[in-house]
Amino acid sequence: MEVIASIAALVTIVSFVAVIYPFKPYPSRKMALAVLVGSFVVVGISAPSPENQEAAPDVVVNEQEDDADVVVELEEEPDAVVVTTSSRVDDMPTEPRVPTESEVQDILALFDAGTLSSWRQTKTAIAQLESENVVTDTIKDALESRMLDQVRPLPVSDIEGNLTRYRNLADLRPDNESYAEKIEFYETKRQEAADRARREREEAQIAAITRLNVNEDRVDRITWYQHPNKPRYTNSRSTAYLYIGRRGLGDEVNSGRPWLRMRVQYAASSWLFVNEVTAYHDGVSEPLVAGVFERDNNSTIWEWMDVAPDDYQLEVLRSLANADEASLRFRGQQYHRDVNLSASDKRAIREVLLAFEAMR
Numbered sequence: 001m002e003v004i005a006s007i008a009a010l011v012t013i014v015s016f017v018a019v020i021y022p023f024k025p026y027p028s029r030k031m032a033l034a035v036l037v038g039s040f041v042v043v044g045i046s047a048p049s050p051e052n053q054e055a056a057p058d059v060v061v062n063e064q065e066d067d068a069d070v071v072v073e074l075e076e077e078p079d080a081v082v083v084t085t086s087s088r089v090d091d092m093p094t095e096p097r098v099p100t101e102s103e104v105q106d107i108l109a110l111f112d113a114g115t116l117s118s119w120r121q122t123k124t125a126i127a128q129l130e131s132e133n134v135v136t137d138t139i140k141d142a143l144e145s146r147m148l149d150q151v152r153p154l155p156v157s158d159i160e161g162n163l164t165r166y167r168n169l170a171d172l173r174p175d176n177e178s179y180a181e182k183i184e185f186y187e188t189k190r191q192e193a194a195d196r197a198r199r200e201r202e203e204a205q206i207a208a209i210t211r212l213n214v215n216e217d218r219v220d221r222i223t224w225y226q227h228p229n230k231p232r233y234t235n236s237r238s239t240a241y242l243y244i245g246r247r248g249l250g251d252e253v254n255s256g257r258p259w260l261r262m263r264v265q266y267a268a269s270s271w272l273f274v275n276e277v278t279a280y281h282d283g284v285s286e287p288l289v290a291g292v293f294e295r296d297n298n299s300t301i302w303e304w305m306d307v308a309p310d311d312y313q314l315e316v317l318r319s320l321a322n323a324d325e326a327s328l329r330f331r332g333q334q335y336h337r338d339v340n341l342s343a344s345d346k347r348a349i350r351e352v353l354l355a356f357e358a359m360r
Contacts, residue, residue: 205358235302265304272332281323
């Protein structure tokens with residue numbers, strides 16, 4: 001049918017030319033016109049119908065090179081089928097691998113640094129390797145061995161040291177129940193120690209209160225609490241000490257809010273004209289008081305300052321009371337004099353502070 005259609009098409013063209021300009025084998029325009037019409041009919045009959053055509057699927061291939069993505073679309077008519085495949089090279093899973101010797105040594109070096117943040121940095125480095133599909137079992141085995149070598153020599157009394165290391169071991173091996181049991185054991189020990197320390201402190205506070213001498217000022221209705229170690233008179237000796245005041249007398253005194261006073265005094269045979277006192281404790285020097293001192297004399301002289309201590313001065317006094325070596329330097333207009341604090345002076349400061357905490 002295709003050959004016939006081709007011949008008919010050729011005849012149609014020739015006949016069309018003969019209609020315009022007659023030539024052999026067309027003796028006249030009428031004959032050329034008749035042949036033209038006939039060839040049109042033949043072309044129409046021999047052309048294939050749309051119903052007899054087989055539908056061939058169209059294949060469209062689109063390649064995109066952006067980030068190695070490949071998209072393939074297959075379309076069919078009348079029902080189109082589209083298949084899309086997309087993959088990124090960097091999203092493809094990598095094969096598990098063992099860590100290099102350098103990676104192992106770097107992580108062990110982080111842990112061996114022994115700083116407060118070394119274990120946190122070690123865990124971060126391990127997590128980074130695992131995100132890269134690195135098998136970290138050998139690293140964890142080496143770290144676990146190191147941690148056990150650290151914790152085994154520790155005595156049970158070192159509660160914080162044991163707790164820290166067993167928590168690190170539990171981080172490393174969360175499925176190991178023995179580490180969780182050790183953590184629970186030492187947390188219980190720590191709570192027991194805290195409870196015991198609290199009871200001992202409460203007992204020490206009560207004992208400190210009962211040790212203080214009580215003097216009542218009935219005119220101003222103030223009760224004063226003073227340590228028996230305090231100097232009997234201002235001109236007795238050079239030192240620094242604390243005492244407590246509270247509004248009220250007798251039974252009503254417990255309803256008043258206590259306050260602290262600090263007295264720093266210098267006694268000698270000649271004037272120093274003190275205007276500043278420096279505290280020295282175990283190699284550290286800190287200012288204690290400065291300003292105008294009151295003065296008096298008879299056969300001896302004495303200079304003193306009595307103030308409400310601020311938080312900084314209380315910390316300096318605590319440092320003095322807990323130091324092995326503690327002294328005061330009284331600075332005058334021209335000279336200075338150093339005075340050592342005795343063990344009794346330091347104990348008096350500690351006990352007054354304990355009593356004050358209990359009374360607040």
